[in-house]
Amino acid sequence: MERIVTTDLPSHVGRRVLLQGWLQRERHLARVSFALIRDRAGTAQIVAERPLALPAETVVEVEGDVRASAQAPGGVELHEPDVRVLARAAAPSPVELHRPDPLESLPHRLDHAAVALRHPRVRDRFRLAARSVAAFRAALDDGGFTEIQTPKIVASATEGGANVFRIDYFGRDAYLAQSPQFYKQTMVGVFERVYEVGPVFRAEPHDTGRHLAEYVSLDAELGFIRDHHDVITLVREVVSAMLDAVGEPVPAEMPVVDFAEVRTGSEDDLSPADERRICGEYGELVFVQGFPTAKRPFYTHPDPARPEFSRGFDLLFRGLEIVTGGQRLHRYDDYLAALAARGTDPAPFGGYLEAFRYGMPPHGGFALGLERWTAQLLGLRNVRETTLFPRDRNRVAP
Amino acid sequence: MERIVTTDLPSHVGRRVLLQGWLQRERHLARVSFALIRDRAGTAQIVAERPLALPAETVVEVEGDVRASAQAPGGVELHEPDVRVLARAAAPSPVELHRPDPLESLPHRLDHAAVALRHPRVRDRFRLAARSVAAFRAALDDGGFTEIQTPKIVASATEGGANVFRIDYFGRDAYLAQSPQFYKQTMVGVFERVYEVGPVFRAEPHDTGRHLAEYVSLDAELGFIRDHHDVITLVREVVSAMLDAVGEPVPAEMPVVDFAEVRTGSEDDLSPADERRICGEYGELVFVQGFPTAKRPFYTHPDPARPEFSRGFDLLFRGLEIVTGGQRLHRYDDYLAALAARGTDPAPFGGYLEAFRYGMPPHGGFALGLERWTAQLLGLRNVRETTLFPRDRNRVAP
Numbered sequence: 001m002e003r004i005v006t007t008d009l010p011s012h013v014g015r016r017v018l019l020q021g022w023l024q025r026e027r028h029l030a031r032v033s034f035a036l037i038r039d040r041a042g043t044a045q046i047v048a049e050r051p052l053a054l055p056a057e058t059v060v061e062v063e064g065d066v067r068a069s070a071q072a073p074g075g076v077e078l079h080e081p082d083v084r085v086l087a088r089a090a091a092p093s094p095v096e097l098h099r100p101d102p103l104e105s106l107p108h109r110l111d112h113a114a115v116a117l118r119h120p121r122v123r124d125r126f127r128l129a130a131r132s133v134a135a136f137r138a139a140l141d142d143g144g145f146t147e148i149q150t151p152k153i154v155a156s157a158t159e160g161g162a163n164v165f166r167i168d169y170f171g172r173d174a175y176l177a178q179s180p181q182f183y184k185q186t187m188v189g190v191f192e193r194v195y196e197v198g199p200v201f202r203a204e205p206h207d208t209g210r211h212l213a214e215y216v217s218l219d220a221e222l223g224f225i226r227d228h229h230d231v232i233t234l235v236r237e238v239v240s241a242m243l244d245a246v247g248e249p250v251p252a253e254m255p256v257v258d259f260a261e262v263r264t265g266s267e268d269d270l271s272p273a274d275e276r277r278i279c280g281e282y283g284e285l286v287f288v289q290g291f292p293t294a295k296r297p298f299y300t301h302p303d304p305a306r307p308e309f310s311r312g313f314d315l316l317f318r319g320l321e322i323v324t325g326g327q328r329l330h331r332y333d334d335y336l337a338a339l340a341a342r343g344t345d346p347a348p349f350g351g352y353l354e355a356f357r358y359g360m361p362p363h364g365g366f367a368l369g370l371e372r373w374t375a376q377l378l379g380l381r382n383v384r385e386t387t388l389f390p391r392d393r394n395r396v397a398p
Numbered sequence: 399m400e401r402i403v404t405t406d407l408p409s410h411v412g413r414r415v416l417l418q419g420w421l422q423r424e425r426h427l428a429r430v431s432f433a434l435i436r437d438r439a440g441t442a443q444i445v446a447e448r449p450l451a452l453p454a455e456t457v458v459e460v461e462g463d464v465r466a467s468a469q470a471p472g473g474v475e476l477h478e479p480d481v482r483v484l485a486r487a488a489a490p491s492p493v494e495l496h497r498p499d500p501l502e503s504l505p506h507r508l509d510h511a512a513v514a515l516r517h518p519r520v521r522d523r524f525r526l527a528a529r530s531v532a533a534f535r536a537a538l539d540d541g542g543f544t545e546i547q548t549p550k551i552v553a554s555a556t557e558g559g560a561n562v563f564r565i566d567y568f569g570r571d572a573y574l575a576q577s578p579q580f581y582k583q584t585m586v587g588v589f590e591r592v593y594e595v596g597p598v599f600r601a602e603p604h605d606t607g608r609h610l611a612e613y614v615s616l617d618a619e620l621g622f623i624r625d626h627h628d629v630i631t632l633v634r635e636v637v638s639a640m641l642d643a644v645g646e647p648v649p650a651e652m653p654v655v656d657f658a659e660v661r662t663g664s665e666d667d668l669s670p671a672d673e674r675r676i677c678g679e680y681g682e683l684v685f686v687q688g689f690p691t692a693k694r695p696f697y698t699h700p701d702p703a704r705p706e707f708s709r710g711f712d713l714l715f716r717g718l719e720i721v722t723g724g725q726r727l728h729r730y731d732d733y734l735a736a737l738a739a740r741g742t743d744p745a746p747f748g749g750y751l752e753a754f755r756y757g758m759p760p761h762g763g764f765a766l767g768l769e770r771w772t773a774q775l776l777g778l779r780n781v782r783e784t785t786l787f788p789r790d791r792n793r794v795a796p
Contacts, residue, residue: 003622020622022587022757040542040590057757086622089757090730114753117588126589130545134535144438147528149614149768151787152550152597153563153574155795165551166566167574169611170601170791176551176565183787186796189420190515191524192438198596199550203568213567216547224401224418332488351796355512359420359455359487370547389549389581393568397553398584398749 001063005041009076012066019044019078020061020086022118023054025098035081036073036098037062038120045069045077056097057089057115095119106384113389113398125386128246129374133197135245136218136368139238145193145220150183152176152199156348159297163203165213176201179367184221185299185328186355188363195220197370205393209382210272210320212371213391221365228301228311228327231364232256232287235315235323239285239368246377256287260309268292276319289313298338301327301364311364317376325366332356399461403439407474410464417442417476418459418484420516421452423496433479434471434496435460436518443467443475454495455487455513493517504782511787511796523784526644527772531595533643534616534766537636543618544589548581550574550597554746561601563611574599577765582619583697583726584753586761593618595768603791607780608670608718610769611789619763626699626709626725629762630654630685633713633721637683637766644775652683657690658707666690674717687711696736699725699762709762715774723764730754 001018009017021039028051035046037060046052046062054060064078094112095104097119102109109116117123137147157164157175165176177183179200187194200217220238225231240250262278263270270278270288278286293302293310301311312326329335335356339346346353374386384390389398399416407415419437426449433444435458444450444460452458462476492510493502495517500507507514515521535545555562555573563574575581577598585592598615618636623629638648660676661668668676668686676684691700691708699709710724727733733754737744744751772784782788787796 020759040544059757059759086759087729087754087757090755093756112752114584114587114749115756117585123588126546127544133545134539137532141532146438146525147531148524148786149597151612151789153599153612153789153794168564169794174794186512187515187786189512190521199547201551214549214551331485351512354510354796356485357488358491358513359457359485361418361457361484388546388585391549391551396551396567396572398752 003061005039006037006044006074007041009044009066009074009078013068013076014066016063016065017078018061018063021059023052023056023058023060025056026052026054037078038097038118043073043120045072045074046081046083047077047079048081048083052083054085055089055091056093057118058085059087060085106382110384110390110395111398117388122385125374125378125380126388128377129370129386131245132242132373132377133218133370135242136238137195137197139241140193140195140220143193143234143237145195145222146187146191148184148187148191148194148196149198150177150180150187150196152201155351158182158348158352163205165201165203178202179217180219181297181299181367182349182352184219184365185360185363186352188221188223188365189355189358189360192224192361193220193222207393209384210372211392212383212387213393215372215383215387216370218368218370218373219365221363223361223363225327225362225364227362228289228313228325228364229256231325231327231366232289232313235287235325235366239315239317239323242373248377251284253283254285254287254315255282256289256313257282259288259290259292262288268295270314270321272320275316275321279316279319284318286316287313288316296326298342298344299328299335301329315366315368317373318379320372320376322372322376323366323368325364327362327364330356330360330362401459403437404435404442404472405439407442407464407472407476411466411474412464414461414463415476416459416461419457421450421454421456421458423454424450424452436495436516441471441518443470443472444479444481445475445477446479446481450481452483453487453489454491455516456483457485458483504780508782508788508793509796515786520783523772523776523778524786526775527768527784529643530640530771530775531616531768533640534636535593535595537639538591538593538618541591541632541635543591543593543620544585546582546585546589546592546594547596548575548578548585548594550599553749556580556746556750561603563599563601576600577615578617579695579697579765580747580750582617582763583758583761584750586619586621586763587753587756587758590622590759591618591620605791607782608770609790610781610785611791613770613781613785614768616766616768616771617763619761621759621761623725623760623762625760626687626711626723626762627654629723629725629764630687630711633685633723633764637713637715637721640771646775649682651681652685652713653680654685654687654711655680657686657688660686666693668712668719670718673714673719677714677717682716684714685711686714694724696740696742697726697733699727713764713766715771716777718770718774720770720774721764721766723762725760725762728754728758728760 713721
């Protein structure tokens with residue numbers, strides 16, 4: 001008999017079917033036993049005369065008759081079940097998967113991620129993330145972008161200086177890429193418009209709900225722009241597509257405000273409290289443009305009208321920065337000048353600078369952190385809730 | 399004026415248009431100068447009365463009149479050009495981009511990847527790779543698979559033992575994942591069917607045209623299979639979709655042959671020469687099943703009828719292994735027994751084994767190396783030709 005999944009049951013009332021899945025929970029009453037079976041699509045109730053008497057999370061296949069039942073979850077249930085055990089759970093589950101929401105502490109759930117991630121609501125978070133990523137790619141594919149894969153092992157700890165992981169690379173030092181920034185810019189010279197979805201690595205000393213040592217970055221970069229407003233337009237399109245893909249309304253406006261207008265006093269960056277305040281004042285999705293040039297990376301394009309401020313921007317989503325972007329420098333001489341102004345030796349940047357030496361158009365791009373995006377969508381305050389196996393300074397397993 | 403790309407020119411004959419791109423080459427005749435401009439879509443010929451006298455790879459925008467011309471590449475060219483320089487190349491290009499195929503040596507082109515990758519034929523390789531990846535995802539999305547992202551920093555050098563890169567992780571040792579194997583299996587317990595496209599890392603001592611220290615692995619894993627033939631069926635579907643997406647014919651058959659029948663003598667693995675011979679004999683795409691259990695990883699499911707052979711398989715494509723797959727063990731006790739039989743301490747596998755402790759269905763999966771796939775599609779003998787920025791024991795930059 002061909003297997004069906006639990007969500008197919010309503011169209012099979014009156015027929016005998018085969019389900020496969022995990023025994024999520026069993027309740028015994030006087031003359032009847034109700035078992036919940038979970039598969040990739042959902043859950044279904046099995047009604048048996050005798051208890052199955054199997055530990056939770058045992059993998060089973062069940063043949064049974066589909067009957068409509070107003071009381072059953074989903075309006076259907078399986079009767080006269082014939083149950084076969086495919087793999088018996090070897091111990092009682094360390095987490096309770098039948099609760100509407102997980103009750104265990106986050107550290108406990110992270111320690112037992114292999115089982116804790118099976119919770120239907122937790123599992124759904126990652127499907128939401130997957131749909132978001134698919135929409136990101138589809139929006140950029142439509143715009144003529146090419147998907148690229150760039151190396152995560154790099155020769156020098158150039159981009160950020162600190163916060164970089166060192167690797168033993170065949171007996172010498174190499175590093176984990178903190179972002180695909182240099183490579184995606186270089187690829188503007190090849191494809192004009194590129195995107196990448198991949199891991200980035202930060203030896204992040206902070207232990208907060210917003211930071212991870214490894215996270216998934218959704219990166220895009222495009223050439224032949226006028227200024228950073230073309231990048232902002234692209235971010236609006238992409239984020240709208242991502243919201244739409246997960247069933248969230250797209251705000252009628254995503255205003256652009258100026259850093260100098262919204263900062264607290266004369267501070268040269270935004271605090272988490274500033275980010276919440278700005279969203280409270282301007283809306284769910286707010287672009288902040290014109291960050292101080294000195295606070296942005298050396299490749300950031302200054303605003304020609306006021307060079308102490310840049311053409312870099314952030315996008316705040318419900319009070320948290322989820323996107324960083326901007327126009328980049330594109331002239332070779334401007335790069336040499338920007339590095340000299342910061343007292344930085346250009347030698348380790350040789351491979352990167354070559355792209356500009358041989359002609360690069362005005363360009364810009366952005367990066368969106370996937371785990372933050374999903375957390376903000378769901379109102380979760382810790383990105384570890386939206387990471388399958390989070391990495392931070394205290395955790396590198398499971 | 400709104401920019402158009404070079405491939406839009408035929409539908410704009412008789413109109414004045416704006417192109418943007420790189421000056422690929424200029425040829426001066428007595429009274430006329432022909433310049434080729436390259437953009438993301440293709441190239442176009444500009445006809446000017448005076449030489450532009452700009453170095454190759456200078457970024458320009460050109461307004462001009464589109465005229466049909468039988469001699470021009472693409473049947474159209476731009477006359478009466480008005481050229482504006484966006485970014486002047488600062489030096490003569492280290493590679494010649496106007497040749498039908500690149501002439502420079504591979505090491506030279508890798509050293510100057512930022513420019514060498516701009517060669518139209520080289521660039522096209524990576525578009526072919528991107529289309530392949532998109533087809534891989536689409537085929538699996540259709541099959542109810544969920545895309546996942548699993549960590550690349552892992553706690554122990556468990557999977558392969560050797561060939562693993564060590565990281566300084568906040569003062570202690572961690573490692574780069576050699577594959578998403580353990581995590582994708584664990585995720586079968588959550589989503590039943592998963593896939594991942596991401597980097598994998600091998601401290602590969604071999605210096606061959608087939609090996610890289612970092613490459614892109616296309617991984618899938620699915621639960622509730624009968625045996626490895628269900629995985630082979632999935633690979634057939636996915637590879638057919640990938641071939642179709644790049645305009646390659648799909649072979650009518652992808653035969654499955656038995657390792658014991660096709661090996662040389664009593665050898666316990668296939669050599670590169672064996673792989674070429676088998677494809678010569680059986681076809682472009684050949685599955686070899688039943689590799690010796692002792693030569694496959696501990697999680698490989700033995701063939702119950704002859705346990706010294708496994709339910710592991712490879713897929714050979716035009717004489718090279720591009721896919722490894724198989725059915726995995728799924729019972730907790732079988733894992734403990736398999737580790738004990740190899741004399742391996744189960745402790746470092748704790749997080750992985752938990753998935754099996756709490757119920758896992760019969761499952762299997764496969765991994766396809768993207769760079770090898772693209773190289774075989776194009777008949778290129780070195781995977782460094784199909785990697786943007788290859789990493790090997792001698793190269794970690796640019």
